[in-house]
Amino acid sequence: MKVIAMRDGSPLVTIQVVFGTGSAQDPAGQGGVAWMATAMLASGGSRTLTYKQILDALFPIGARRSFGGVLPDVQRDDPRSWLAAG
Amino acid sequence: MGQHDVFAYEYEQHDFANGLRLITVPAPYPEVVSLYIVVQAGSRNEVEEGRSGFAHFFEHMMFRGTPEYPPERYEAVMQETGASSNAYTDDDRTVYHSTMTKEDFERVLAVEADRFQNLAYPLEGFQTEALAVLGEYNKDSAEPVNKLFEVLRDTAFDTHTYKHTTMGFLRDIERMPQMYEYSRTFFDRFYRPEYTTLVVAGDVRADEVLAQVERHWGGWVRGSYECMVPVEPPPGGAREAHIEWPTYTLPYVMVAQRAPAFSDESSEGAALDLIGFLGFSESSPIYERLVIEEQSVDLLWASNADHVDPYLFTVMARVKEKERVGAVREAVLETLCGFAEAPVDGQLLANVKSHLRYRFALGLNNSEAIASTLAHYVSLRRTPETTNKLYRLYEAVTPADLQAVAAKYFGEAGRCVITLWEGGR
Incomplete structure (x- = not known):
């Protein structure tokens, strides 16, 4: 995994996790698999946290989680809590 | 940022001698500048009988030009600069806003200063715009939520100007074409530096913005009107x-x-x-x-x-x-x-x-x-x-x-x- 940090003067932090896979990697006859896998990752739970637990963890820091290009903004105060829930 | 300041940007606040206030926020987002001109007059300020809806109507008139910048020339400047520009009115404010690249900021600032100081429109344009406002009322009336708010305000308030929506009572909107003289009075009262604050956020330096605003807005003459809004008595029952x-x-x-x-x-x-x-x-x-x-x-x-x-x-x-x-x-x-x-x-x-x-x-x-x-x-x-x-x-x-x-x-x-x-x- 490669980490790229782009610093500026903004008090906000945007974290993007970019996977080098997309619909180009969809197997023949299974178009949409990459999209669905991303949707499961962004809108589902995990082995350690249910979807509700993830939402509850993000709620107090006002962070949003989405996929398809836009990813969360968190205030510089507390990116760690997003990293844990994300 | 301070641990307890939710507004995390540095800003400069400056009061000019004529009463105009400038708030500049040099923001860490490159190339773009946003200018918000806030006039502290909205439908709350429509204190005279028969004049409801005037603040919003006047927002339309502000796009009707000046001797130096007739509407088509104003539009041409906005087109050339690619500025995204609009305005809105509500109960407590009328706001004119544009967002542009930093190279075009002073040009837009100058054109805006011109219309706030030198607005001039003929009777004909005024009457056309009054009909546009009536059309807007009719269009909005097709939405039940707008009607709910109209009736809510009229029922909940007796004397305060919040009794009417920003759009105004229909009976007043219908009479707007006859209020050309009053429209000049409205401009003379509220489009004054002491009612106005400029908010500039973006890729700017506060000292440069200050000099630019002084250059284009410094000669604007302070007014004298004080708006006495009626106080709403206690409701006295559901x-x-x-x-x-x-x-x-x-x-x-x-x-x-x-x-x-x-x-x-x-x-x-x-x-x-x-x-x-x-x-x-x-x-x-x-x-x-x-x-x-x-x-x-x-x-x-x-x-x-x-x-x-x-x-x-x-x-x-x-x-x-x-x-x-x-x-x-x-x-x-x-x-x-x-x-x-x-x-x-x-x-x-x-x-x-x-x-x-x-x-x-x-x-x-x-x-x-x-x-x-x-x-x-x-x-x-x-x-x-x-x-x-x-x-x-x-x-x-x-x-x-x-x-x-x-x-x-x-x-x-x-x-x-x-x-x-x-x-x-």
Whole structure:
């Protein structure tokens, strides 16, 4: 995994996790698999946290989680809590 | 940023000799500048009988040109610069805004300064625009929610100008074409530096913006008009109104309670904002019950909208069936009164405060968002500092404060209920 940090003067932090896979990697006859896998990752739970637990963890820091290009903004105060829930 | 300042950007605030105020926020977002011109006059300032809707009408007139920049030349400048530009009016403010690249900032600033100081329009253009406003009223009237607000205000208020919507009473809109002379009076009163604040956010240096504003706006002459807005007497009892809607619609119920004016000193308004979120947001128990489980309601929201003078805490529900309106109304009232009866969970309150604070801060993620957010608060207190004070008030609100504010404001005497459903064809 490669980490790229782009610093500026903004008090906000945007974290993007970019996977080098997309619909180009969809197997023949299974178009949409990459999209669905991303949707499961962004809108589902995990082995350690249910979807509700993830939402509850993000709620107090006002962070949003989405996929398809836009990813969360968190205030510089507390990116760690997003990293844990994300 | 300071640990306790929710507005995390450095800013400069400057008062010119003519009363104009400039707030500059050099933001770390490259190339773009956003200019918000905030006039502290809206439909609240329409104090004279027969003149409702004039602030909004005047916003239209501001696009009718000056001797140096007739409308087509003004439009050409905006086209050439690629500036995204518009305006809006509401109860307490009229706001003119444009967003452009930093190279074009001074040019746009100069054109805007020209129309604020030298607006000139012929009678013919005035009358055309008056008809455009009537058209806008008619278009908006096709939306039941607009009618609900119109009737809510008219029912809830007796003397304050919040009695009418920003669009104005229809009878006044219809007479607008005859009010050319008055339109000059309106401009002369309110389009003055002491009513106006410029908010500039983006890729700028504060000292350069100061010099540019001085160059183009420094010669603007201060006015002398003081607007005396009537004080609304206590309500003296619950009020109700019903609207028969002539075409198909889902039924609506609106429950409003008299609420205090915006304040960054008293925590009552902040407590009501928190009740709005705790009580009626998507994570609230009543939302869970009516919208998700029963599915008797498909739209539910509450708002304690910031106002210069005391306004209303409003809850609105769109109900699937007319027969369910009474039950939904009772559920809303039970939720409101419930805040007076029992304290909310401390951890839940802490989470909501945190959520609102971060949501506000995270919304300020580009220059236009910074300027547009500040425009709202600047029209109330004329300084970005009011946002920091407001969020400190939220921080201090306790479960007991929520109980006290609910007991004080959610009584029957200050209540106004409006229903709307299909009928009367």
